[in-house]
Amino acid sequence: MILNILISIFGGVIAGMVTGFTPGIHINLIAATTVATAPTLLKYTDTLNLVTFILAMSVTHTFLDTIPATFLGVPEADTALAVLPAHRMVQEGNGIEAVQLTVIGSLIGLISATLLLIPMVYAVEKGYPFVQQHIGAILIGASAIVIYKEKRKRLWALTIFFMAGALGMAVTTMPKLTQPLFPLLSGLFGVSNLVISLKNRTTLPKQKKVNLQIRKREVSKAITGGMAAATLSGFLPGLGAAQAAIIATSMFRKITEKGYLVVIGAINTIIMVISVIALYTIDKARNGSIVAIAELLEMFNKEYLVMSVAVMLIAGGLATVVAIKSAPVFAKLIEKVSYKKLSLSIILILTIMTMILSGWVGFVVLVTATALGIIPSVRGIGKNHLMGCLLIPVIFFFLQG
Amino acid sequence: MQERTILKLAMVVALSGTLLLLFINDKMSLDESNIEAIKSVEEETSVNLKGRVVSIKETPGLYIFNVEDDTGEIRVVAFKQNKNEELHRGDIINIEGKVKKYKGVNEIEAELIVLY
Incomplete structure (x- = not known):
């Protein structure tokens, strides 16, 4: 069994490298495809290996997805907030350091979540009944905090939030639109960023390889905030890494740009651990990978929880090595390649994928979402308000009762 | 923090996971x-x-x-x-x-x- 699991972990890490490095390919897509093809795959393997594969892929993805976000400017919803500070560092020639900061966040976040596994299981078990009764109100409150933090442009933030919410409601309730989230999130967070960068980008400076310089206190602050916010995100459907990051950074008066990147890195990985805990304690699946695992396993018991933690630790360790070693490779790549041609190629790939997955209606969604996604960049407000596209449908669902 | 330190920490984490897997192998018996x-x-x-x-x-x-x-x-x-x-x-x-x-x-x- 051990050998099979280790092979599945290696396979998952490789799949996570593909999804992490390739903008636009989300692990939810691969996880859903794995479940859809499970009857065929189970002729050659068993459910435990498939579950291991999905978990390893998902954890690896959380370590690696900031790399394309940093160097190519193509984030997903989970990495949207990392893009601005990370891009600034790339423009200063410190892109490799930006990646190292998010990887440190992911690794220490994973270690912290593992060490605090038992109290977190207890917290989720005891806290969820209260949260469940007030999910709508809590999500409204969390959204209000995020918009309030905008300081000078709250009206714009509110407008963007509701516009994105209206688009999200339309897209998620549209009949016959398959894979609605792909064109929606690609447009809001991916293509829109690339369109902006096509207009602004000239050439990027040579990326320096430096020793990571960040104070331990800054890292502790980042991880603590990340743990608290990620726990909330694990409870609440629709509250993704982007909002969790805003809540985490609002807990502390001062957080440096470097500390911010550590928070972003930590949150994505901790959310993965929390999602597994939520499946065990309250039998709720909070992201696509966990939905896939819940469908494959009739019962997620204590043994599966411990096995999952072991798989995540192994995958996390391997993913750290991959991330650290591949950041300089990406850095060299962007120095050699024409950024304009690369951005145009990625836009083309995302458009083709949208047409394949969601058809002409999906293309319309992509264009609309792209147009909406450009507005925050132009107005100088955070792209996180675009998460209204997921939050508002979820709030609406829970308020309806 | 040097890159080497991050890599050492990563290997420790991966090894810990492997040891945990070996530990639960007996308990799980999902062969x-x-x-x-x-x-x-x-x-x-x-x-x-x-x-x-x-x-x-x-x-x-x-x-x-x-x-x-x-x-x-x-x-x-x-x-x-x-x-x-x-x-x-x-x-x-x-x-x-x-x-x-x-x-x-x-x-x-x-x-x-x-x-x-």
Whole structure:
């Protein structure tokens, strides 16, 4: 069994490298495809290996997805907030350091979540009944905090939030639109960023390889905030890494740009651990990978929880090595390649994928979402308000009762 | 923090995960087993078995069927709410479940059944 699991972990890490490095390919897509093809795959393997594969892929993805976000400017919803500070560092020639900061966040976040596994299981078990009764109100409150933090442009933030919410409601309730989230999130967070960068980008400076310089206190602050916010995100459907990051950074008066990147890195990985805990304690699946695992396993018991933690630790360790070693490779790549041609190629790939997955209606969604996604960049407000596209449908669902 | 330190920490984390996996391997026993081995394991052991359905009986709350492989035959019990598929004689299935004792003989209480 051990050998099979280790092979599945290696396979998952490789799949996570593909999804992490390739903008636009989300692990939810691969996880859903794995479940859809499970009857065929189970002729050659068993459910435990498939579950291991999905978990390893998902954890690896959380370590690696900031790399394309940093160097190519193509984030997903989970990495949207990392893009601005990370891009600034790339423009200063410190892109490799930006990646190292998010990887440190992911690794220490994973270690912290593992060490605090038992109290977190207890917290989720005891806290969820209260949260469940007030999910709508809590999500409204969390959204209000995020918009309030905008300081000078709250009206714009509110407008963007509701516009994105209206688009999200339309897209998620549209009949016959398959894979609605792909064109929606690609447009809001991916293509829109690339369109902006096509207009602004000239050439990027040579990326320096430096020793990571960040104070331990800054890292502790980042991880603590990340743990608290990620726990909330694990409870609440629709509250993704982007909002969790805003809540985490609002807990502390001062957080440096470097500390911010550590928070972003930590949150994505901790959310993965929390999602597994939520499946065990309250039998709720909070992201696509966990939905896939819940469908494959009739019962997620204590043994599966411990096995999952072991798989995540192994995958996390391997993913750290991959991330650290591949950041300089990406850095060299962007120095050699024409950024304009690369951005145009990625836009083309995302458009083709949208047409394949969601058809002409999906293309319309992509264009609309792209147009909406450009507005925050132009107005100088955070792209996180675009998460209204997921939050508002979820709030609406829970308020309806 | 040097890159070397991050890599050392990563290896420690990966090794810890591997040790944890080795530790729970004994507790989980989710190896794909054969029927002969399952007949002698302790009650509550988790097992994973691939075999052919040779007979099926239905009661108000249960499906009781016999499954055989190259090493023997064993009874499997599936509660109706847990049953995933329609089963027929001759079907090749994969069962994950726990060993229970009924009248001194091991049988499997199925938690997941997948049809090939």
